[in-house]
Amino acid sequence: MxxxxxxxxxxxxxxxxxxxxxxxxxxxxxxxxxxxxxxxxxxxxxxxxxxxxxxxxxxxxxxxxxxxxxxxxxxxxxxxxxxxxxxxxxxxxxxxxxxxxxxxxxxxxxxxxxxxxxKQLADTPMAEKGLKIAFVEDIRWGRRDIKTVQLLAPSMCKMAAKAQGCDDAWMIEDEHITEGTSNNAYIVTKDGAIVTRNLSNSILHGITRAAVLRLAAEAQIRIEERPFTPEEARNAQEAFVTAASSFVMPVVEVDGVTLGDGTPGPIAKRLRELYIAEARAAAI
CATH class of the missing domain: 3.30.470.10 (Aminotransferase class 4, branched-chain amino acid transferase, N-terminal domain)
Structure with a gap:
């Protein structure tokens, strides 16, 4: 049909x-x-x-x-x-x-x-495997807070990542990560803090982002909303992205550097579990 x-x-x-x-x-x-x-x-x-x-x-x-x-x-x-x-x-x-x-x-x-x-969302093989992320220049327009249909620039960035053998790209502007091509980006520091860029015109104000940060706060995980550098990402203990189309998706490699032991980190896995449980309970 x-x-x-x-x-x-x-x-x-x-x-x-x-x-x-x-x-x-x-x-x-x-x-x-x-x-x-x-x-x-x-x-x-x-x-x-x-x-x-x-x-x-x-x-x-x-x-x-x-x-x-x-x-x-x-x-x-x-x-x-x-x-x-x-x-x-x-x-x-x-x-x-x-x-x-x-x-x-x-x-x-x-x-x-x-x-x-x-589409399979809750039980997907990529959540068990984790994403490999490339770094690319952020070539988008200045009002990324507006969810417009002009998606050619992020498509080009995603294709550049694919050409490097990666799953997605994190975009860089003024020597700091903005976000992924279709998701918000996060790192987890060696001391267990979640770092993600603060809301502004530079990134999309993710609906999943808001829910995940609330769940992290309720789980008493420290959160830092600020720009972070590519070097901080390479030195992170773990990383992940969030989006409506992927929920919380672990990242296991950035710019060719393996994070942790190369498998999805415990904080990303826990937040994914919490988000899916709440999403099922609160969906209308």
């Missing part, structure tokens, strides 16, 4: 989904997106994603296409239509379709597209 997707008010088979050639998401990457994890057929951290979506839209002076309640209903129908037990639902809002012009059009209705992806 074909996957059912949502396009501007209609649920249609993916092969019948159509968007205007004049849509500004296509012409200018003038749009934002969110991705919500699905566990046991339920939505994980959904209110947080809606709050961040509202902020992204506001920062770009873009109208919301539907209410939060309507957005939730669309998500729930996609879960049912696609018999989705575990995976992801992506939503994308663009400014809408208008003749090509750099200035924002007036009176144009935003476009809204959602689709699902079945």
């Amino acid at each position: 074909s996957r059912i997707v949502y396009v501007n008010g209609e649920f249609v088979p993916e092969e019948d989904a159509k968007i205007s050639v004049f849509d500004r998401g296509f012409l200018f990457a003038d749009g934002v997106y969110e991705v919500t994890s699905i566990l046991d057929g339920k939505l994980v951290d959904f209110p947080g994603h809606m709050t961040r979506l509202a902020r992204s839209l506001s920062e770009l002076e873009m109208d919301a296409p539907v209410s939060d309640e309507e957005m939730e209903a669309i998500h729930r129908r996609l879960i049912v239509e696609n018999d989705l037990t575990e995976g992801l639902i992506y939503l994308q809002v663009t400014r809408g379709a208008a003749d090509r012009d750099f200035t924002y059009p007036v009176g144009v209705k935003p476009s809204l597209v959602l689709f699902s992806q079945a």
Whole structure:
């Protein structure tokens, strides 16, 4: 059976989904997106994603296409239509379709597209193996706090990491790590402190990041929110990344340097367990 997707008010088979050639998401990457994890057929951290979506839209002076309640209903129908037990639902809002012009059009209705992806999230081999991370220059624009659809720069960075035989890249700006190509980055120091970059325009304000830092604090793990250097990463006891699409994912190698004994570290493993347990309990 074909996957059912949502396009501007209609649920249609993916092969019948159509968007205007004049849509500004296509012409200018003038749009934002969110991705919500699905566990046991339920939505994980959904209110947080809606709050961040509202902020992204506001920062770009873009109208919301539907209410939060309507957005939730669309998500729930996609879960049912696609018999989705575990995976992801992506939503994308663009400014809408208008003749090509750099200035924002007036009176144009935003476009809204959602689709699902079945994916193993809770029990994945990579969580047992751990990621290998390359370092690359951060070539993205200055407003990374807005979750825009302009993802070519992080795609290029991820491909550069793949070319080095790594799984992902951590990006460097002004001699400090910003974040991963599609995740927030963390190191654990030799004395057991978690270090991750503080919130600013330089990184995405991760929904999973907020939950994991709260869980770490409740577990009485010391947290330092500050920029850290590549050298600190190479000297770390362990490391990990967080994202809605991967939860807490251990890192076992950075820039060719093996961390610890080369296996996922205890803090990353514990935080992954805590996050998944809470996600299952709190999902709606």
